Every structure is written in structure tokens, then in C-alpha cells.
Amino acid sequence: METKNLTCIVCPLGCAITAQMQGGEIVSITGNTCKRGENYALAELTDPRRTLTTTMRVKGGGLVSVKSKDTLPKGKLLDCMTVINVWEAQTPIQIGDVVIKDILGLGVDIVATCRVKGV
Numbered sequence: 658m659e660t661k662n663l664t665c666i667v668c669p670l671g672c673a674i675t676a677q678m679q680g681g682e683i684v685s686i687t688g689n690t691c692k693r694g695e696n697y698a699l700a701e702l703t704d705p706r707r708t709l710t711t712t713m714r715v716k717g718g719g720l721v722s723v724k725s726k727d728t729l730p731k732g733k734l735l736d737c738m739t740v741i742n743v744w745e746a747q748t749p750i751q752i753g754d755v756v757i758k759d760i761l762g763l764g765v766d767i768v769a770t771c772r773v774k775g776v
């Protein structure tokens with residue numbers, strides 16, 4: 658039996674969750690105060706995902722802050738960063754503008770989180 662310890666990040670309470678695993682299967686989840694914590698642990702142990710926040714170069718100079726519009730598979734974050742690092746966003750940029758559509762075919766757009774005027 659393998660024990661995995663997680664801290665639930667769904668709300669500020671930060672419950673300490675313990676999952677018992679056997680042969681890659683989840684046997685039990687304890688320590689969560691509510692159902693959302695159980696769902697978080699299930700997702701974290703089977704398909705961990707993260708919102709990616711970073712900066713991207715702007716054509717003509719400068720940077721724009723960006724984020725993924727939805728969560729991305731944790732194991733694909735570095736590949737996504739590789740793509741973001743070679744792209745340049747076109748100005749003018751408004752908050753929410755899609756700067757990279759469907760990154761790596763994962764069905765998630767990268768969007769601007771700040772405005773950048775044209776150069």
C-alpha cells in the first residue's frame with residue numbers, strides 16, 4: 658500500500674488529504690472536509706492539471722502577461738512553455754485576446770492578461 662499526502666488547494670482551509678493507493682488504484686481518501694476535496698484528490702492523482710501563467714514576447718519589443726484559458730495537463734506545461742517562448746504576440750493586445758489558439762492541440766487557448774498598446 659502506498660500513501661500519498663496532498664494539501665487541498667480548492668479553498669483557503671487547505672485540508673491535509675491522505676490517499677491510500679494500491680497497484681495504481683485509489684483505495685481510500687481521507688482528511689478532506691468536503692466533497693470538493695475528494696474531487697480535487699481524485700483529479701490530482703489521476704489527471705493533474707494546472708493553469709499556466711507566464712509572459713510572452715511582443716513583436717517589436719516588450720512582454721505581455723498571459724495565461725491558459727483553462728487548465729492544462731501538468732505533464733505538458735514545459736512543452737507549452739517551449740511554444741510560448743518562440744511566439745511573439747501582435748499588438749495592440751487587449752485583456753482576454755487569444756495570443757495562441759489551441760496550444761499543442763490540447764484544446765486550450767493562451768490569452769493575454771494585460772493590455773499592450775501598438776508600437
Ligand code: SF4
Nearest residue numbers: 665668671672690694
Ligand atoms: S477539502 Fe473542502 S474544506 Fe478542505 S480545503 Fe478542500 S475544499 Fe476546502
